[in-house]
Amino acid sequence: MPSLGEKLELSFSATKLKNKDMMSKSDPICVVGLCDVEGGEVKEIGRTEVVKDNVNPVWVTKFILDYHFETRQMLVLSVYDWDYKGDSQTAVLNKKDLIGNVGVSIGQLINAGGKGNLDLGKKNGTLTVTAEPIQVSNEAFCISYCASGLDKKDTFGKSDPFLVFRRQNQDKSYTIVHKTEVIKKSLDPVWAPMVLPITLLCAGDENRNIKIECYDADDNGKHDLIGECNTTVSQMRLGPVESNVLNLINPKKLGKKKYTNSGVLKLMNMGTREELTFLHHIRKGTQMHFTIGVDFTSSNGDPKDSSSLHYYKQGHENEYMSAIHAVAQVMQDYDTDGYFPALGFGGKLADGRVSHGFFMNGSSNNPNCKGVSGLLQAYYNAVQSITPYNPTNLSPIINHVAAIAAKNNNGRSYQIVLLLTNGGISDMDATKRAIVNAADLPMSIIIVGVGKDDFSDLHELDADNKRISHEGKLADRDIVQFVELRKFMSNDGEITGANRAALARAVLEELPYQFMDWIRKREGQSAQL
Incomplete structure (x- = not known):
């Protein structure tokens, strides 16, 4: 127990x-x-x-x-x-x-x-x-196997072999832990290198039996067993030695005269590496860089009108401020310098230009704001100086952060962009293209819906139900998380401390998984032998 x-x-x-x-x-x-x-x-x-x-x-x-x-x-x-x-x-x-x-x-x-x-x-x-x-271990085996002299199982051609690794359970039953790819028409296959976590192979007991089965793949799913052998993690650690050249035995042939084996399985290479968790990456210095983008389009209403989503009353945060506060309060602990770039979109500047990426702090060359208080102050200043306009374009800020992510694609930096909007996206096609392209980069996109729109367009961008695509190209991974702010508001329109914490959890809960998904895809799950 x-x-x-x-x-x-x-x-x-x-x-x-x-x-x-x-x-x-x-x-x-x-x-x-x-x-x-x-x-x-x-x-x-x-x-x-x-x-x-x-x-x-x-x-x-x-x-x-x-x-x-x-x-x-x-x-x-x-x-x-x-x-x-x-x-x-x-x-x-x-x-x-x-x-x-x-x-x-x-x-x-x-x-x-x-x-x-x-x-x-x-x-x-x-x-x-x-x-x-x-017992969870961060160690993983980087191994590769080959076989020779396999039995021919197909009448009109050679076998199509693949391997199945099974770990023995405490009740002596077996659990499948890995399957290799199928090698077509070969009696002497060489399988691609594998990265197999130690925990997966032996559940913490390195002397636990591991059964390796070699099958001939059939299209009907009724794969034919060529032969099987047994090993352990402790034995595999020895690497490519004679004791890791194993006879593949077919139990049905054991009683036959002159039967030796149905082929030989050989461990070609063996190495180890650390398979880090999200927390390990953070502890080892990976930086989470947080950029905020706020919707200043006219659909939010005139900030001077109490019905506006940007209306601010002394001592009471509006919805935009509550979202900024909730998410930034968590994120500030993961960014060493504590500075956050803050951009606005869909607003008209003092010189008459409509911008989809202006710096909310009013600077012409530096969008950074210090901590949560700096972000809220920059937002307040922008509300006082920016004229709401149109359209609602999300792609410019996504592309802006993607460019930063591309320049820092070294495994030590991860970009997160928080977009606060009341919906009604004007550049849906361009936004989808930006997301699909960004899915290859070290970044995630968090979208918080503010106000009472139906947000159908924003739901479409969240890939929880269907992977987003553009012109036939699927996003390599899910990088978008969408949350409706109003689900965390009390009946009187306020957001309590508990609701703010719940909002932060909902907004950020997928982030570690998205980060680890990018790490695995970056490494290609290939063995570093």
């Missing part, structure tokens, strides 16, 4: 799922939700991959969860039949494709020895959940 402060790794499989497809078997995906407040909202924490044409799927995707004895952590698990061509990780799933759902608490799983067979109801099948306590 895990002790306080440990983490759990959740694995999922299912048997005898109800078939939802007429001409083939279901393509199941498991959606994992978590609720840690009784009667509270269930938050999706992730999805498995889709397993094609299989009513008895074993999903490879794992979920790491902090274990809290003092909290009743409820898992809400839903199995769907995937019938779409889009991104299975972000698409909105249709209720008609639901195979079944079930809830179980982490405590129940732990009390049952870490494993639960859950009935999906109405003969929809059984979902099996395994909760394994793990």
Whole structure:
């Protein structure tokens, strides 16, 4: 039983799922939700991959969860039949494709020895959940394998081999932890280098058995086993030595005369590297640079009118000020110098020019403001001196920050742009193009909707449900987080300290994931051998 402060790794499989497809078997995906407040909202924490044409799927995707004895952590698990061509990780799933759902608490799983067979109801099948306590390590193996002399499994050609790594669990069952790519038509394949976290391979026990299976891939999903062998993390650490040249044995052939093996698997290269977490990157000096962009278009109203979103009454923050205060208060702890560039857009300057990137502090060459108070003062000064105008263009500021990110694409700097707007984007096409291009760079975009607009255009930019694209090019990753400010306001229109904290959490909660996603893509998950 895990002790306080440990983490759990959740694995999922299912048997005898109800078939939802007429001409083939279901393509199941498991959606994992978590609720840690009784009667509270269930938050999706992730999805498995889709397993094609299989009513008895074993999903490879794992979920790491902090274990809290003092909290009743409820898992809400839903199995769907995937019938779409889009991104299975972000698409909105249709209720008609639901195979079944079930809830179980982490405590129940732990009390049952870490494993639960859950009935999906109405003969929809059984979902099996395994909760394994793990010791988290930041170390990762950088390894590559090759094989030689594989058995020929195809009648009219050579085999199409791939490897499956399985970690043995405490109950002697096995969990899939990695699959390699398929090498077409080869009996002597060389697989691409892999980066495999130690925690994933052995859950903290370096002498735990790891089974490596070699299969011949078939289009129908019924892959043929060529052979299998066993190793451990401690053995793999020895590198490319004779003890890591392993016979691939097919259990069905063991009784045959003169049978030696079905091929040989060889560890070609082995190295290690540190797989840093978000917190580790911050602690090692990665800087988060925060830029703010504020909407000064005429749709906000005349700042002198009490109905304006920019109207300021002494002692009472307006919505723009509340958003600036909430987010900047958190971000200032991650920026060493504490200076924030503050830009405005959609306003007419004193000289008559309409600008989509003027410096709110009034400077002609330096947009930086010192801390939260400096940002609020710059905003107040801009409200007094800028004439609201049009249009509402977001792309100039996004492109401005993207240019900075491109010049500092060294892994030590990450740009965050906060855009505060009341919606009604005028340059949607240009904004989408800017976001798609920025997705390749070390930056994230946070958009806070101010006022009572329907914000349909801003929701479209948040890739939680569908990856944003422009002219056929998909964004490489999700870098936009959109939040409506009014959801954090009290009935009297005020934002309390608690609501401000909740707003900051909602605005910033995806940032560490977006940052780590960029780090992994930057490194290409390639082994540094």
